[in-house]
Amino acid sequence: MGRPPGPRYGFPRKYLPTMRRDPLGFLTRLARQYGDVACFEQMGLEMYALNHPDLAKSVLVTQADKFKKSRALQRARIVLGNGLLTSEGEYHLRQRRLALGAFHKQRVAVYAQVMADYAARARKRWKDGATLNVSAEMHRLTMAIVAKVLFDADVESESQEIREGLSVFLRIFPRMMLPRSDWLLKVPLPMHRKFHRSRERLDATIYRIIEDRRKRNVESDDLLSMLLEARDSEGDGGGMTDEQLRDEVMTLFLAGHETTANALTWTWMLLSENRDVEVKLHAELDRALGGRLPGANDIADLAYCEAVFAEAMRLYPPAWLIGREALEDVEIGGYTIPKGSVVFVSPFVMHRDARFFPEPQRFNPERWLEDGKRAKPGAWPAKTAFFPFGGGPRRCIGEAFAWMEGVLLIATIAQKWRMQLVPGQRIELQPIITLRPRRGIRMTLEARSGRG
Numbered sequence: 001m002g003r004p005p006g007p008r009y010g011f012p013r014k015y016l017p018t019m020r021r022d023p024l025g026f027l028t029r030l031a032r033q034y035g036d037v038a039c040f041e042q043m044g045l046e047m048y049a050l051n052h053p054d055l056a057k058s059v060l061v062t063q064a065d066k067f068k069k070s071r072a073l074q075r076a077r078i079v080l081g082n083g084l085l086t087s088e089g090e091y092h093l094r095q096r097r098l099a100l101g102a103f104h105k106q107r108v109a110v111y112a113q114v115m116a117d118y119a120a121r122a123r124k125r126w127k128d129g130a131t132l133n134v135s136a137e138m139h140r141l142t143m144a145i146v147a148k149v150l151f152d153a154d155v156e157s158e159s160q161e162i163r164e165g166l167s168v169f170l171r172i173f174p175r176m177m178l179p180r181s182d183w184l185l186k187v188p189l190p191m192h193r194k195f196h197r198s199r200e201r202l203d204a205t206i207y208r209i210i211e212d213r214r215k216r217n218v219e220s221d222d223l224l225s226m227l228l229e230a231r232d233s234e235g236d237g238g239g240m241t242d243e244q245l246r247d248e249v250m251t252l253f254l255a256g257h258e259t260t261a262n263a264l265t266w267t268w269m270l271l272s273e274n275r276d277v278e279v280k281l282h283a284e285l286d287r288a289l290g291g292r293l294p295g296a297n298d299i300a301d302l303a304y305c306e307a308v309f310a311e312a313m314r315l316y317p318p319a320w321l322i323g324r325e326a327l328e329d330v331e332i333g334g335y336t337i338p339k340g341s342v343v344f345v346s347p348f349v350m351h352r353d354a355r356f357f358p359e360p361q362r363f364n365p366e367r368w369l370e371d372g373k374r375a376k377p378g379a380w381p382a383k384t385a386f387f388p389f390g391g392g393p394r395r396c397i398g399e400a401f402a403w404m405e406g407v408l409l410i411a412t413i414a415q416k417w418r419m420q421l422v423p424g425q426r427i428e429l430q431p432i433i434t435l436r437p438r439r440g441i442r443m444t445l446e447a448r449s450g451r452g
């Protein structure tokens, strides 16, 4: 078949700014208008949007070896370096094998206590009637948890600065997609200076975490120790260089909190907008926990809570777009996608497609339950088009971690608090690498009667 359908450009090139200005709207319109395979052009590159789970599976799983990560993630190397998220080929495989031990289900269960304890500390700090930026709170909490369980480090005093630095990076990121962006970033604009300062700040935190551990020289079985002790048995038997270590720690630190923080932020917004769901959640928490802190063994009894988290990630998938670049000509959906083109699959678009999710705009955790028990999809893509963690060899390594953390944090916080959206605020989606609320979300705390 020839070229897939899609907008054709003449003058004015009206689609071009739209993809840059409103990618969620653009990709959604593209899917509805042109179907499961659509083609458009941006900055001289052919881009393909695939809008069916079978096609997404083809890119992420069955033909994964014919693709590499897209340009956007390659550009993210400026902060992430060559870590698990951005590296490719043999090197990626080896590093992934090394890290895997820290993410097995049994290992993640050990993290549960820290997760619930940290959430309990946060909920204790809060005051009835206070207003907080729930996005900032969730970032602070998930950042502290990932630093503690993977690196046994304390970053609480730095979390505000780190969060602000990350926001600067995300704001500047679209500029990095422009040609000659490395040059552009050298132009001494205030925003660029801020970006370089934030990157240095973040680097300093990561190197401090590594140095502290080396100095302490204590036995530990966390991920940082595994990385420090790793030896390349098939190569020269050497360990990782400081730079390699920095890249892995930075990647896990950022990927390990930014996504979960956003998923939780959207969850609180949705709960506040859907009081009937919140009532059911509270009933489950009271029944299953009776006021004590949740742990790994309670997860099985928190099916509704887990469904709430799944449903929030359906509507607001933190990784809203997954991109790849074709390493060779690839056959997909009856078309030949030429070498060098960029392919997108968007969890955001597919999760809101009525073919796969009836009443797609409705926040309805029940869709994940059967007879009150979980019906969470197993290995993706099971029956549904739900893939917030991607798929195939580059599937999220932290998936079990994220489910555990999401459920435990929602349970611990919702046991004591309700959150109400501050009226009149405009909540705007900011889809850059992750799907964030542009200015955060302000919510007012209300102690659940007798539990505050």
Ligand code: HEM
Pocket (backbone or CB within 6 Å): 069, 084, 085, 086, 096, 146, 251, 252, 255, 256, 257, 259, 260, 263, 317, 318, 319, 322, 323, 388, 389, 390, 391, 393, 394, 395, 396, 397, 398, 399, 401, 402
């Ligand atoms: C709700 C939370 C999370 C979501 C939605 C999420 C989503 C994703 C997605 C979609 C990918 C695949 C990207 C691609 O194929 O290009 C990915 C990869 C990755 N995630 Fe997550 N993630 C979450 C939590 C975490 C956590 C908690 C960690 C670590 C503690 C983590 C670490 C990583 C790493 C290291 C990769 C790269 C894996 C590789 O390529 O081998 N993520 N994540």
